[in-house]
Amino acid sequence: MKTLQILSDEQLRQGQQLTADQVLAFLEDFRRLHAGKPAPSKLISIKIAGDLLNDANTANPIFESRMTAMAFPGMMRAMKTMTAPGR
Helix, strand or coil: CCCCCCCCHHHHHHHHCCCHHHHHHHHHHHHHHHCCCCCCCCCCCCCCCHHHHHHHHCCCHHHHHHHHHCCCHHHHHHHHHHCCCCC
């Protein structure tokens, strides 16, 4: 869900009074602020119910379809990688 920013009448007036150069300066500053490299991934620890983990490890088709429907298609790959022999 996206957030909604509600501006006061005064804020709207101030925005309307900006010059083209001020708008361009803001946009350039914003672009530079967000143009850096994405933050590196971080390993986290989670608790997960044993039966859910067992279902994932046995590649249960019902579990896989549930996970896909829940918009976590990469979780199966990640869980298989984490539980791979030698890890």
